[in-house]
Amino acid sequence: MHVVILGGTGFIGSALTRALLARGDAVTVPSRAPRAPGTPGAGNAGGFSTATWNGRDPEPLIRLLEGVHAVVNLVGENIAGGRWTPERKARIVDSRVAAGQAVAAALGAMNGAGLPAVLVQASAVGYYGCWPDMAAAPRCGEGDPPGAGFLAETCARWEASSAPAQAMGVRRCIIRSGVVLGAGGALARMLPAFRAWLGGPLGSGRQPFSWIHLADEVGAILHLLDTPSCFGPYNLAAPQAVDNAGFAAALNRAVGRPAWLPAPSAPAFALRMALGGLAEEALLAGQVAPPDRLADSGHAFRFPTLDAALADLLAA
Template identity: 45%
Template sequence: MKVAITGSTGLLGSALARSLTDDGHRVVRLVRRPARTGDEARWDPDNGTVDTGPLAGADAVVHLAGAPLGPARWTTARRRAIRQSRVAGTRTLAAALAGMDAPPGRLLSGSAVGYYGDTGDQAVDESGDKGQGFLSDVCRDWERATAEAEEAGIATAHLRTGVALSGSGGLLGTVLPLFRLGLGGRLGDGRQYMSWISLRDHVGAMRFLLERPDLTGPFDLCAPEPVINAAYTRAVAAAVGRPAPLPVPAFAMRAALGGFADEAALVSQRVLPARLEEAGFAFAHPTLGPALMEAVSEGSGSDGSGSEGSGR
């Protein structure tokens, strides 16, 4: 199989590329600089261009690129970058694929559980309605941006990703040093739900969907047992063998991070992977404890700067 990947240097993209190449598949990485090898293709989502030459003969494209959500204050400029990188970038890619003489038959395009907004204690799945707020609006438009590819007959699935757990990147990789020092703590009152997925299961789900072009539309890429933040905090502390006594007050998070606190860190999202399970996908880590133990054992070989480690 020949698979092209955007966001291939991020947490999810690099793990998928490694998994595919280890199994003998060919990976073409879409990069923003001039291509250096035949396994790279230059694209410029800001200017709406994609060199589709290296994509000829590709069976599938996995689109994971997007500006980091944070943790950082969501200024007007950052909100614009978050939206532009996802919506305009996806529209550029979809149009380029649709314009190929023989386009790939499969497209997996990033999205996030942020689509559902704040669900409180209510469990939702892919049949749930769109929520309210900035991230929910971005996710809606992000998914709609694949329309041109779908109209060209490319079987498209949207990856509504939760928080991907890895000790070497993403949200967990960022906070692990604090937990190892005994400085971890719950966020706010800790009652907000978090929809998570192990890195192994996220890669496995993408591989599963690549092999099933009959599965289109949204798929929640999160484990079947979301947990509240207080339980997550206790589980991380247990995985590193340290206490986590220092809760971070909600008012302090809002003061420091503004909209990121209210729409990402403190939002409650109890999301279930109904369509993946119905399709027969088997999770390696359906529960949090073993997933965290594997993630913590990965070490810290990355700086955690990948753009798509968290789907919130």
């Protein structure tokens, strides 16, 4: 299988690249600044190749996508990269929509010749809206409509950006991911505070915390690439639902913090003052998004429980 990964230099894309190469697939990673020949991972060594792409122009993609088996589109500016100013919000949306539209335009320009068999389109569980209390939060299924708020609107536009591919006969799978826990990403930002005995729940701690181990994120994407019967949206979140306080307690246990020591929390008002809408939607609210369609398709999680996932990650 030859897979083109857009956004392949990021946290999830790099792990997916390694997994595909390890099983003998060929991978091409377009980026704004591909590595020069002779540097580790550059060129065509071991089935890996790079190409230049600016994230929005469909023309270079036409040649790259012709004859490949699959495309994975993970492009998007980091949601949690800083306070949601109007400028940052515009970049968050534009980076996602421009990349998806470029993929659709490139596929359309190929006129049905040499089209990839499958497109995996990134999204997030924020599609369903935000709930501040897990006890009152609905179980969000893949057939549910988008919720309200910036995250939901962004995810809906992100998913729609590459939708024309379906009319061209390309099997399209949408991955609505929770917080991906791995050696980097969100967990890396949390660990220093928890190791310093300063980690605790955010705000009330009652908000849902939708999570997935990086190995299961990658495994689910591989499953969707490999399974011709899979199409449409899939929740990529672990089966074990926890609230933010439950996550904080599990991470404290994983780093060896005494259970009897009170866990401090970050007050909601302070988070709102510092981060505005980012805090309101991404930190003080969440979603319960069980991976029902993944389970129905035959996919099994390696790390279905939070304690097992954190133990594995911290051991590594």
